[in-house]
Amino acid sequence: MNAVEARGLSKRFGPKLALKDVSFDVRKGEIMGLLGPNGAGKTTTVRILTGILRPDSGSATVMGHDVLEEPLEIRRCIGYLPETPCLYERLTVEENLAFYGRLYDVPEEELRRRIRDLLALVGLKDRAGEKVGALSKGLKQRVAIVRALVHDPPVLILDQPTSDLDPASAKDIRGLIKELNRSGKTVLICTHNLTEAEELCDRIAIINEGCVLAVGKPGELVKDLEGSHHSFEISSFGSISKYLKVIEGLGGVLEVKQVGEDRAVVVLEDRKAISAVVRELILKGCDVLEVRMLRPGLEEVYMRLVRGP
Amino acid sequence: MRLDKALLIAKKDWKDAFSSKAMLASLVLSFALTVAVSVLLTAALALGPDPGRYMTEEELTALRAVLPEASGMTVRQLSAYMVGVIIMPFLFMTMSLAATSILTADSFAGERERKTIEPLLAAPISDSELFLGKVLASFLPTLTSMYVSFGLTCLLINMLTVGLFGCLWFPPLKTVLMVCVLTPAYAFLGMCIVVLGSARASTVKDASNYAAILFFPLLAVFMGQVFGSLVVRTAHLLLAAIVLVALDFLFVRLARHAFSREALIVAR
Numbered sequence: 001m002n003a004v005e006a007r008g009l010s011k012r013f014g015p016k017l018a019l020k021d022v023s024f025d026v027r028k029g030e031i032m033g034l035l036g037p038n039g040a041g042k043t044t045t046v047r048i049l050t051g052i053l054r055p056d057s058g059s060a061t062v063m064g065h066d067v068l069e070e071p072l073e074i075r076r077c078i079g080y081l082p083e084t085p086c087l088y089e090r091l092t093v094e095e096n097l098a099f100y101g102r103l104y105d106v107p108e109e110e111l112r113r114r115i116r117d118l119l120a121l122v123g124l125k126d127r128a129g130e131k132v133g134a135l136s137k138g139l140k141q142r143v144a145i146v147r148a149l150v151h152d153p154p155v156l157i158l159d160q161p162t163s164d165l166d167p168a169s170a171k172d173i174r175g176l177i178k179e180l181n182r183s184g185k186t187v188l189i190c191t192h193n194l195t196e197a198e199e200l201c202d203r204i205a206i207i208n209e210g211c212v213l214a215v216g217k218p219g220e221l222v223k224d225l226e227g228s229h230h231s232f233e234i235s236s237f238g239s240i241s242k243y244l245k246v247i248e249g250l251g252g253v254l255e256v257k258q259v260g261e262d263r264a265v266v267v268l269e270d271r272k273a274i275s276a277v278v279r280e281l282i283l284k285g286c287d288v289l290e291v292r293m294l295r296p297g298l299e300e301v302y303m304r305l306v307r308g309p
Numbered sequence: 310m311r312l313d314k315a316l317l318i319a320k321k322d323w324k325d326a327f328s329s330k331a332m333l334a335s336l337v338l339s340f341a342l343t344v345a346v347s348v349l350l351t352a353a354l355a356l357g358p359d360p361g362r363y364m365t366e367e368e369l370t371a372l373r374a375v376l377p378e379a380s381g382m383t384v385r386q387l388s389a390y391m392v393g394v395i396i397m398p399f400l401f402m403t404m405s406l407a408a409t410s411i412l413t414a415d416s417f418a419g420e421r422e423r424k425t426i427e428p429l430l431a432a433p434i435s436d437s438e439l440f441l442g443k444v445l446a447s448f449l450p451t452l453t454s455m456y457v458s459f460g461l462t463c464l465l466i467n468m469l470t471v472g473l474f475g476c477l478w479f480p481p482l483k484t485v486l487m488v489c490v491l492t493p494a495y496a497f498l499g500m501c502i503v504v505l506g507s508a509r510a511s512t513v514k515d516a517s518n519y520a521a522i523l524f525f526p527l528l529a530v531f532m533g534q535v536f537g538s539l540v541v542r543t544a545h546l547l548l549a550a551i552v553l554v555a556l557d558f559l560f561v562r563l564a565r566h567a568f569s570r571e572a573l574i575v576a577r
Contacts, residue, residue, distance in 0.1 A: 013575060050431040053571055075433040082427040088321070089423070090328040099321045103314065103432045147428065 001064060003028045003155050003186040004049060008058035011044050011210075018044045019210040021058070026155075031177070031187040033201035035194070037306060041210040042190035043083060046157050049188070050080050062155055076104065079148030079185075081158045085140040089133035093124065093143050096132055097150050104151035111150070118146040122176060138169030145176065156180060159190045174200060198298045206305050213305040221301045229254065230271040231294040234278070235263045237287035246284050247277050265294065310437045318434070318442025319449060326412050326446075336450060339408035340458035347397040348465045354388040355470045361385070371537045378481075378543075389470055393479055397462070398487035399531040405455050405496040406523050409447040413500050414516035416443035417508040417573055430570050437565045443504045444561075448497055459488050486546040494553035499523040501560045508573055 004026035011019040019041045026032040034042045047053040049060055051071035059066065065073040087096050094115060101111040119125050122142040132140060141161065148156060161177065162170035177200055181187050191197050197204055198218050205215045214221055234240070240262050247266060248256050252273035257265045266277055274291065281288055327333045354360050361369070361384035372387060373380055379390045420426040429439070459480075466479045480488070499520070506519030533539030 047574065052427070052430045052574055072433045072435065075431055078431065080428060080431040082431075084424050084427075086425045086428050088325050088425055090325050091321070095321075095324060099317065100428065100432065102317050103434060105433075144428075 001028070002026060004032075004060070004062050004188060006045065006049070006058070006060045009045065009048055009055045009060060010057045011041075011048065011053065011055050017210055019048075019055070022207070022210070022212050023058075024205045024212055024215050026186060026188050027203075028154075028186050029181075029184065030202040031181050031189060031200050033197040033204040034188065034190045034207055035192065035197045035201075035204050035302060036190075036207035037192055040192075040207045042192075042207060043159055044210075045207070046080070046159055046188065046190055049074075049157060050078055051075055076151065077153055077155055079151070079153035079156045081144050081148045081156070081161055083159045083163065085137075085144035087132045087140055087143060087147070090131060092129050092131055093119070093135070094128040096143065097147055100147050101150045106151055114150055114152070115146070118149055121179075122146055123172075136169075138165050138172070141165060141169070141173060142176075145173070149180070154184075154186060156185050156187045157190075158187065160192070161189065162191075162193065162196060170196075194297075194299050194302055204298075206302060208306045214301070218298050222296050222298060224301075230268045230274075232266050232268065232271075232274050232277075233259070233263060233290075233292045233294055234266060234281070234288060235290040235292075236281075237289055238262060240264050240286065243281050243284055243286045246280055250276055250280060253277065262289075310435060310441070312441075314434050314438040315442035315445055318429075318439060319445040322412070322416070322443070322446035323450065326415070327450075332412065335411070336408050336454055339404045340454045343400045343404045344458045344462045344465070347392065347400060347462050348469070350396065351389050351392045351466050352469045354392060355385060355473045359385060360388040375534055375537050375540055377540070378483075386473060389466075389473065390481070393466065394481055394483045394487075395531070395534050398484055398492065399527065401455060401459065401488045402492045402495060402527050403524065405451050405492050406499050406520065406527075408454065409451050409500075410503070410517065410520040411513075412450075413444075413447040413503040414507050414510075414520055415513050416446065416504045416516075418510045418513045418516040419507075421511075421573060422513060426573055430574060435565075436568050436570065437561070440504065440508075440564050440568050441561060443507075444497065444500050447500045447504075448493075451496055451500075452493055455488070455492065483541070483543055483546060486543065486550060490550045491546060491553060494550060494557055495527075497557045498553060498560060501557070501564060505564055505567060508568055 002025040007023050009019050009022040010017070022041065022045055034045060036042050044053065048055050048067060049062060051067050051074050054068065059068070061067065062074045063077040065077065067074050097115045098111060101115065106114065115128070119128055122145060124139065124142055127135070127139070132143060135143065145161070158177065162173050165173065174196060177187060177189065189200060201218065203215065203217050204221065206213045241258055244256050244258060244264055247253055250273070252269045253266060254269055255267040259265050268274060271293070278288060278291055364384065369384065372391060376387070376391060376394065379387050382390060417426070420429065463480055467477045470479065471477060502523065503516065503519045507516035510516035530539065534541060
C-alpha cells in the first residue's frame with residue numbers, strides 16, 4: 001500500500017483551473033518531492049491531501065483513508081507543515097505544541113514527554129517557555145516541525161520547509177527531514193528548490209500550471225532527458241578551434257560546438273565514440289587537457305519541462 | 310461533536326487574547342462601568358432629590374402603564390424600579406455584545422490575518438467543534454463577567470435601597486429573566502452570527518461590522534419601553550427566552566452547513 005495516492009485531482013478557483021488531473025503516489029518510507037515554480041499547484045495539492053480543500057474531481061487517499069470520506073482519520077495520519085510556521089506568537093513554544101497535541105488526543109503524560117524529546121531533537125530544549133514571537137524565523141520553523149510531529153504521524157507533508165530561511169538554518173532543517181525519514185516517516189515535500197529536491201527526495205513529481213509533468217527518481221528523470229545523446233566537454237592547452245573541423249567528420253559525432261577559446265562540446269550518438277575523437281585530436285597535434293562527460297542535472301530537466309525545450 | 314475539542318480551541322483563544330492586557334482591561338472595564346452606571350443611577354433616584362419633581366402626572370401615568378407590576382409603588386420606588394427593569398438590562402445586554410466584540414470578530418478573520426489558521430484546519434476537529442470553539446471563546450468570558458458583575462450590582466443596589474423598599478427587592482423576576490436568560494441567549498446568537506461573518510470576512514475590520522448590526526434590535530426594544538409604546542410583561546420575556554434559546558441551538562446546528570473551511574483558506 002502506498003502512503004499517499006492521488007488520482008486525477010482537479011480543482012478550480014473561480015475562472016482559474018489550479019489543478020488538472022493530478023495523479024501521483026508516495027510510497028511508504030520514501031521522501032517524495034513535489035517540485036514546481038510558485039503557483040504551480042503544489043500547495044493546492046497538499047491542501048486537498050490534508051482535507052482543507054475538496055477536489056472538484058478525482059480522489060486521494062492517505063494511509064488508505066479517503067480524503068473526502070474520512071477527513072478526520074486523514075488528519076490524524078498527517079503531520080502538516082504549511083508554507084509559513086503558523087504559530088501563535090503570543091503563546092509560548094510549549095503552549096503552542098500542547099494545544100495541538102491535545103487537539104490530536106495525545107494523552108497528557110505522553111504529550112509532555114514528546115514535547116520534551118522533540119524540542120531536544122530540534123535543539124530547542126531550553127526554549128519551551130519562551131514566547132514564539134521572540135524566536136527567529138529558523139527557530140519558529142523548527143517549532144512548526146515539532147508541531148507537525150507531536151502526534152507521531154506516519155506521514156509528513158511539508159510545504160516549502162526551508163523557504164525564507166538562511167542557508168545554515170535550511171541545512172539544519174534538511175538534516176532533520178532526513179533523520180525523520182530514517183526513523184520511518186514518509187515525507188511529501190513541496191519545494192521549488194532544485195538543490196533541496198535533489199538532496200532530499202527519493203522520487204520527484206514535477207508540477208507546473210496544475211499538471212504533473214513527470215514523476216520518477218531524480219536520476220531516472222535525468223536519464224530520460226539524456227536520451228540517446230551524450231555530450232562531452234573537451235579542453236586543450238591553447239586554441240582548440242583549428243581541430244574542430246577534424247572531429248566534425250568522424251563517425252558518431254552529431255554536433256561540435258566551440259564554447260571558449262580552449263574548449264568545445266561534442267555531442268555523440270554513442271558515448272564510446274569519445275575514444276576515437278580524443279585519439280584523432282591527439283594525432284592531429286591537439287594538447288588535450290581534460291575530457292568531461294556533461295550529464296544534464298535536475299535543473300535542466302526541470303527547466304526543460306517547465307519552460308519547454 | 311466533542312465539547313472538549315471546542316473548549317480547547319476556546320481556551321487557546323483566551324490565552325492568546327488575554328495575554329494582551331488591553332483586551333483583558335476592556336472586558337473588565339466594560340462590566341465595571343455597567344455596574345457603576347446601574348448602581349449610581351439607582352442610588353441617585355432612590356437617595357437623591359425626589360424624582361417626582363421632574364415628572365408630570367402624565368409621565369408618571371405613562372411609566373406606570375409600561376410597568377403595570379409597579380402600580381403600588383411611590384414615585385421614588387418606581388424610578389428606581391424603572392432603572393432595574395428597563396435601563397439596567399439594556400446596559401447588560403449592550404455590554405455583553407460589546408465587551409468581547411473584538412474577540413468575536415477576530416475569531417477567524419484574525420487567525421487568517423495572522424496566518425495561523427492552516428494547521429488548525431488540518432487538525433482532526435470537525436467543522437462544528439471549530440465553530441463552537443470560536444463562539445465559546447467569546448461567550449464564556451462574557452457570561453462569567455456578566456454574572457459576576459450582575460451579582461455585584463444586585464448586592465450594591467439592595468444595600469443602597471433596602472431602606473426605601475423595606476426589603477431586599479432586587480432583582481425582580483423580569484430583570485432576572487432579561488439579564489440571566491435573555492442576555493446570554495441573545496449574546497450567544499449574536500456571537501454565532503459574528504463568528505460566521507468573521508469566517509467569511511477578509512479582515513477583522515470587516516468582521517466587526519457584523520457586530521454593529523446586533524445592537525439595533527436591542528435599541529428598538531429599549532426605545533419602545535422608554536417611550537411607552539412597548540409594554541414588556543414577564544410572559545413576553547419567557548416566550549422570548551424560549552425562542553432565543555431554540556434559535557441558538559438551531560443556529561449551531563445550521564452553522565456547520567454555512568461554515569466552509571475552504572472559504573477560510575482561499576484568498577479573497
